[in-house]
Amino acid sequence: MIKHYQTLPIQTERLILKKGTIDDFIAVHEYDLTKLRDIDGEFEYKKMNPEVIKTWFQLDIEQVQANNESAHIFDWIIYLKKDMTQAIPIGDMIADRENIENIGDIENENKEIEIAFNLHPDYWGNGYMPEAINAVLDYLFELGYDNIKSGYSDGNVKSKRVLEKTGFEHYKIEKNAWQKNGKPIDDYKVVINRPVLKPVGADGNPPEVTGRLPSSPTKNTEFQDTSNKNKWINGGINKHE
Numbered sequence: 001m002i003k004h005y006q007t008l009p010i011q012t013e014r015l016i017l018k019k020g021t022i023d024d025f026i027a028v029h030e031y032d033l034t035k036l037r038d039i040d041g042e043f044e045y046k047k048m049n050p051e052v053i054k055t056w057f058q059l060d061i062e063q064v065q066a067n068n069e070s071a072h073i074f075d076w077i078i079y080l081k082k083d084m085t086q087a088i089p090i091g092d093m094i095a096d097r098e099n100i101e102n103i104g105d106i107e108n109e110n111k112e113i114e115i116a117f118n119l120h121p122d123y124w125g126n127g128y129m130p131e132a133i134n135a136v137l138d139y140l141f142e143l144g145y146d147n148i149k150s151g152y153s154d155g156n157v158k159s160k161r162v163l164e165k166t167g168f169e170h171y172k173i174e175k176n177a178w179q180k181n182g183k184p185i186d187d188y189k190v191v192i193n194r195p196v197l198k199p200v201g202a203d204g205n206p207p208e209v210t211g212r213l214p215s216s217p218t219k220n221t222e223f224q225d226t227s228n229k230n231k232w233i234n235g236g237i238n239k240h241e
């Protein structure tokens, strides 16, 4: 059983992850991030039309977020903490496609889910995404997932590195998964497993741990409902300049 499907806020040392507004999505996707992945050599800063982003939320954004919850999709905006009352939207993270290889298995017997993420290019190179991913891994393992998957396309070296840094391991290459400019592109699939404690050996050695260890608790404390709550939740979030 997965404990719940709510996208609750998460706090790390430098970041807050929580549900966002349409303006936050527009700030994060100022540039078309699909053109900044180095796939087939494409690396172009192309501005996104905010109206296009609005079409992602043809329904009211709160309705979309509620629908996500019932579809077992977690959707966070990643905010950089600025001071006690302000934060800047810098990225997004989604955890969805439960049991991706067992579609139709509504019980999610394998207890697996896939994550995907983006960061506005102004904030690259600071290790923010590994920090966010580590916190989301802790969140999802705590909810009861056993296997967390992700992936990247050939050429996307930044994503590859970020996933390596957070402990993911390759389990599959999908050759010719899709086409870009008429060229076949391979997709790499990676996974990380819940830590498992092996029993103490007969020799009395301490238990061995396999899988991922939780990140430092100081880096992943659930966002506390403090007196600043209304500032975080109802505005007070600085839009990306």
Ligand SMILES: CC(C)(COP(=O)(O)OP(=O)(O)OC[C@H]1O[C@@H](n2cnc3c(N)ncnc32)[C@H](O)[C@@H]1OP(=O)(O)O)[C@@H](O)C(=O)NCCC(=O)NCCS
Binding pocket: 033, 034, 036, 037, 116, 117, 118, 119, 120, 123, 124, 125, 126, 127, 128, 129, 130, 151, 152, 153, 156, 157, 158, 159, 161, 162
């Ligand atoms: C993927 C993404 C989130 C990574 O964010 P980031 O801030 O660049 O990540 P980090 O700085 O923590 O790490 C990037 C790593 O890639 C390395 N890297 C960067 N360019 C590289 C290159 N050309 N070749 C090899 N390694 C490279 C960096 O050195 C760094 O590794 P290090 O910490 O060991 O030095 C961000 O680049 C992004 O949003 N890209 C566009 C959208 C995208 O691709 N999303 C993911 C879809 S799967």
